Amino acid sequence: MIALLIRRIFGLxxxxxxxxxxxxxxxxxxxxxxxxxxxxxxxTPETLAALRHDMGLDQPLIVRYGQWLAGALTGDLGKSYTYxxxxxxxxxxxxxxTLPLAALAVVLSVLIAVPxxxxxxxxxxxxxxxxxxxxxxxxxxxxxxxxxxLLVLLFATSLGWMPAGGFPGWGNxxxxxxxxxxxxxxxxxxxxxxxxxxxxxxxxxxxxHEDFARTALAKGLSRSRVLWGHVVPNALVPVLxxxxxxxTFLVAGxxxxxxxxxxxxxxxxxxxxxxxxxxxxxxxVVLFFAGLxxxxxxxxxxxxxxxxxxxxxxxxx
Amino acid sequence: MxxxxxxxxxxxxxxxxxxxxxxxxxxxxxxxxxxxxxAILSLFWTPVPPAKMQITHKLQPPxxxxxxxxxxxxxxxxxxxxxGCWNSLSISVSAVAIGGxxxTIxxxxxxxxxxxxxxxxxxxxxxxxxxxPILSAxxxxxxxxxxxxxxxxxxxxxxxxxxxRVALGSALQAWSRDYVLAARAIGNTQLSITVxxxxxxxxSGIIVQATIQLGLAILTEAGLAFLGLSVxxxxxxxxxxxxxxxxxxxxxxxxxxxxxLAIALSVLGFNLLGxxxxxxxxxxxxxx
Numbered sequence: 001m002i003a004l005l006i007r008r009i010f011g012l013x014x015x016x017x018x019x020x021x022x023x024x025x026x027x028x029x030x031x032x033x034x035x036x037x038x039x040x041x042x043x044t045p046e047t048l049a050a051l052r053h054d055m056g057l058d059q060p061l062i063v064r065y066g067q068w069l070a071g072a073l074t075g076d077l078g079k080s081y082t083y084x085x086x087x088x089x090x091x092x093x094x095x096x097x098t099l100p101l102a103a104l105a106v107v108l109s110v111l112i113a114v115p116x117x118x119x120x121x122x123x124x125x126x127x128x129x130x131x132x133x134x135x136x137x138x139x140x141x142x143x144x145x146x147x148x149x150l151l152v153l154l155f156a157t158s159l160g161w162m163p164a165g166g167f168p169g170w171g172n173x174x175x176x177x178x179x180x181x182x183x184x185x186x187x188x189x190x191x192x193x194x195x196x197x198x199x200x201x202x203x204x205x206x207x208x209h210e211d212f213a214r215t216a217l218a219k220g221l222s223r224s225r226v227l228w229g230h231v232v233p234n235a236l237v238p239v240l241x242x243x244x245x246x247x248t249f250l251v252a253g254x255x256x257x258x259x260x261x262x263x264x265x266x267x268x269x270x271x272x273x274x275x276x277x278x279x280x281x282x283x284x285v286v287l288f289f290a291g292l293x294x295x296x297x298x299x300x301x302x303x304x305x306x307x308x309x310x311x312x313x314x315x316x317x
Numbered sequence: 318m319x320x321x322x323x324x325x326x327x328x329x330x331x332x333x334x335x336x337x338x339x340x341x342x343x344x345x346x347x348x349x350x351x352x353x354x355x356a357i358l359s360l361f362w363t364p365v366p367p368a369k370m371q372i373t374h375k376l377q378p379p380x381x382x383x384x385x386x387x388x389x390x391x392x393x394x395x396x397x398x399x400x401g402c403w404n405s406l407s408i409s410v411s412a413v414a415i416g417g418x419x420x421t422i423x424x425x426x427x428x429x430x431x432x433x434x435x436x437x438x439x440x441x442x443x444x445x446x447x448x449x450p451i452l453s454a455x456x457x458x459x460x461x462x463x464x465x466x467x468x469x470x471x472x473x474x475x476x477x478x479x480x481x482r483v484a485l486g487s488a489l490q491a492w493s494r495d496y497v498l499a500a501r502a503i504g505n506t507q508l509s510i511t512v513x514x515x516x517x518x519x520x521s522g523i524i525v526q527a528t529i530q531l532g533l534a535i536l537t538e539a540g541l542a543f544l545g546l547s548v549x550x551x552x553x554x555x556x557x558x559x560x561x562x563x564x565x566x567x568x569x570x571x572x573x574x575x576x577x578l579a580i581a582l583s584v585l586g587f588n589l590l591g592x593x594x595x596x597x598x599x600x601x602x603x604x605x
């Protein structure tokens with residue numbers, strides 16, 4: 001168990017280093033000088049040289065990577081050119097919007113998908129099965145940011161029940177902040193829920209056919225007790241796997257949704273950094289997102305060991 | 318319920334689902350053929366040139382001026398949707414073709430060589446998969462400028478690990494078959510086995526995957542275009558049409574509806590087609 005854990009953590013570190021290397025290499029190898037892009041066309045040679053020095057661009061590549069990585073590890077991600085503040089602080093500040101948004105969306109999608117998927121599997125071809133099939137087919141096809149637009153059109157512009165966008169900050173009370181996250185979270189959750197519904201249904205169907213489920217039924221337990229007590233907990237592993245794999249798409253969705261609702265989150269920060277040519281911020285946010293995806297998948301991997309004791313012994317996965 | 322009963326019920330359900338899947342295939346094929354037709358037609362003819370502004374007729378509702386109305390600058394909406402269809406499909410098909418070919422080659426190579434090579438490739442795939450196209454498009458856009466090439470590249474890069482995993486998985490299965498073992502025993506090289514036995518065996522799975530990934534590529538391109546990371550104006554894209562519609566919600570809600578419907582219909586078409594093809598080409602997988 002401990003050896004397995006150490007091996008996994010080692011793997012995680014290697015993957016994180018590989019990601020940082022990839023992002024750095026792409027940035028370094030693409031044509032174009034980050035300092036020149038940051039300053040735009042009006043830069044004088046002197047200011048350009050000064051910024052190049054500030055950004056460390058006059059150093060050899062390997063030194064630059066080393067400094068960047070060492071900085072990232074100690075929480076020093078450099079300074080934003082446009083905001084003039086440390087990027088780490090910017091990311092932390094924006095994370096206070098993105099993280100609750102993502103968490104709310106995950107909770108919502110699970111709350112929709114698991115009951116619907118289980119109900120669909122419980123009676124194949126029944127009402128809920130057809131509903132689940134329709135929902136997942138539509139939910140996968142419809143772009144989340146378009147759902148966001150339509151939600152704004154309906155609940156903000158027409159009915160005026162919800163804010164159309166923006167974020168009041170957590171300082172002004174919990175409710176106004178939560179209220180401005182509800183519609184974005186729904187828009188972010190729907191495509192996720194569509195995928196999860198499908199996975200839940202097929203995972204429950206697979207588990208229903210396993211011996212222990214048949215034994216429990218034969219023993220005389222009621223169908224719903226077998227379903228919720230035995231089948232659903234065992235079907236959770238594939239559901240969790242997909243939840244982890246879908247995190248990439250959740251991040252991509254959040255970038256779009258934050259821009260639909262003008263929420264000051266990380267995705268909006270990345271977009272603003274791009275439009276303001278703030279290369280340092282862009283590079284750091286992209287790295288942060290990629291690291292987040294990898295860490296989340298690592299945690300999902302670990303949680304198998306907690307959920308399913310069978311996987312603890314051999315570590316065969 | 319006796320054993321025979323439940324078997325009959327199961328068979329009944331299966332046949333019902335099979336009928337449904339056949340319907341999926343046909344419906345998906347019709348949608349995609351129609352969209353491809355519209356996309357190609359738009360290269361030669363649209364009711365009005367999509368970039369032409371008729372400012373005196375701006376923000377007309379559907380059937381008011383032109384079949385589907387006009388936008389804030391008096392562009393004909395139907396013409397924009399048609400041209401947008403070409404942009405959306407051509408970018409998605411290019412991206413999936415590039416990413417799919419590269420990914421498949423990487424996957425079957427990993428299956429043939431195994432060992433450390435396979436492990437490294439798969440780790441690299443995890444790394445690339447952690448970068449959603451929207452983020453890689455931002456990086457590429459900052460350096461190379463935004464546009465068609467950036468959008469295709471960003472989506473294609475993300476497709477590589479997707480196809481590499483699928484190809485590796487099914488190629489490993491193919492390698493374990495008896496006839497491959499026999500082919501190895503009589504001294505065929507890895508390359509010739511891969512080309513003559515493994516590749517034909519995994520092709521159906523790759524085609525199904527490509528169809529489904531086309532749907533994802535359409536969604537991704539729409540997202541990129543929404544943020545201005547795809548084809549620049551004056552060429553219309555469905556995603557940017559939605560972004561522009563945000564400003565004119567009150568006056569013209571149809572501007573926010575039609576491009577979204579076009580995106581959803583295309584993705585639905587590819588997904589239905591993919592599900593139907595899976596049933597047709599890959600019955601074992603479809604039986605799940």
